[in-house]
Amino acid sequence: MDGATALVEALRELRGRVGAALAALFLAVGVATVVARETLLAAAVGDATLRPALVEQYRALGVDPATIEANLATMGDTPLALGLSYGGSLLLFLAVALVAEYAAVVALRAVTGDGLRAAATRRVGRAVAVGFLVGVLVRGLVAVGLAAFVLPGVFLAVSLLFAHAAIAVDDAGPVEALSTAWGLAAGRRFEVLGVVSLLLALYLSPRLLAATVPGTPGLLLGGVAIGLGNLLSAGVVGRAYVAARDGIEGEGNEDGADDADPYDAPLGADDLPEPE
Template sequence: MSAEQFDDPTLDESPDLYQLLADAFDSLLSVTGAQIVAALTIVGVASDVLAQSLLVQVFEDTLTLIRENADTSQPEAQQLITDLEQAIDAAGLTVDLSVPVLLVGLLGLAILVEAIRIVAVRAFANDELDGVPRALAARRLPIATAYGFVAVILIYLAIVIVSALTFFLLFVPALFVYLGLLFVRQEIAVSDKGPIQAISGSWGLVKGNRWTVLGLAVVLLVVAIGTWLPASLLAGPAGTVGAPLLSGVNLAFGTALVTETYVQLREDTETAAQSAM
């Protein structure tokens, strides 16, 4: 792609990524950051418990099916039964609920995570670091959460479809789409836009700034890997809390960094537009 597609000639300079990182760390280490991480950790623990419970339910149903319909005298069946029993015994904290209830619970928690991230975006965008103001958090929160959840689904579908159609291009088009839609949640949370308007607004804001946004995406990837690796090594009670905690830190920091970049890009774009008038 040409430089004109990535760089906006109306902007004198790109945002300072190092300063954005410093601001994001300040946000993460603030009272507001701690509140966001705590909320995401609690929801993460609950999600893990429900996911483990769902997996155990599936394994137990599979065991019942095998014992009732298969020839358990065969070595293959015996080995499968042993493997399933070991997987059930190795499962962490679980709750005894039906599969439909567990699925509804997981969906509800996913929506709750979106609500928390909407609140985080608003707090970080308004530089509210001494705690999330109740009025800011509650403003149109149900509708913003619904918009954000729908937008996330649309984005994932778009990336999956583009990836499937252009896999021979090494997923470059999918990356292009991902970068263009990176600020959709910010557009919904801060500017009160609907999903389609937010997608259009994010695409327009990223246009001409894709090198900056690409650098941002690389940082997000590095941070995600840096938190996932130690989380994957945790097991037992430590993993039950430690993995969601690290995931919460990753989500909170990523939200702060993307929001800081969004605010800076929007200010730069507005300034450039006023100068051109």
């Protein structure tokens, strides 16, 4: 399934009450993510033990030393920051990340056939825990691959795209999810690459939109847009996953012929017993 078809099917599945409920959840998570991020940045800048490391990072990037302090002051001066300590802000960021993982699990299930209640409750604790850990692993591998020579990162992003969906939709464990994702992408990597390209567009567009609006309104707009983008991304991955999975299961069964009972057919002349 190409990315455009997956997006159309996701939008169809997200109509009505289910879509409204998921949109409200993702919008809240998107804004909460921005607040948690700003709180973490402000806490890092204000922490006496971390500030020297931040200054060194800016210097390593070649930033003019005369502007470093001004940049740090801007990072630490945001009305969205909650004024938590660095440790407290880390806990907040982790909590929001887990809620975002929960939202993704529910969305993946909802667009692939589960009712909203089942999507929100079926073995959800396990799915969130495993999905979060596998998500961190996959993002880490992709980041390393991109940092190496770019292409390895793209290859891994394509090959492991469906790991998260396998966990949420089919209750796969970590190893099974990675193996399933690799198998589904094999032989159709250019097709999956199209889906990944669409996901990249859904990732970048909200952030570019938010950058056009300065200050706090831009941050809040970014949170709302990112939430909607994440919902559509989950829908696209879910629909593409089901199409790839069902396509694998149906291979070799053209029109279901291989599954047909060879004896379930009308008798012909050659099937009649010879007279004794």
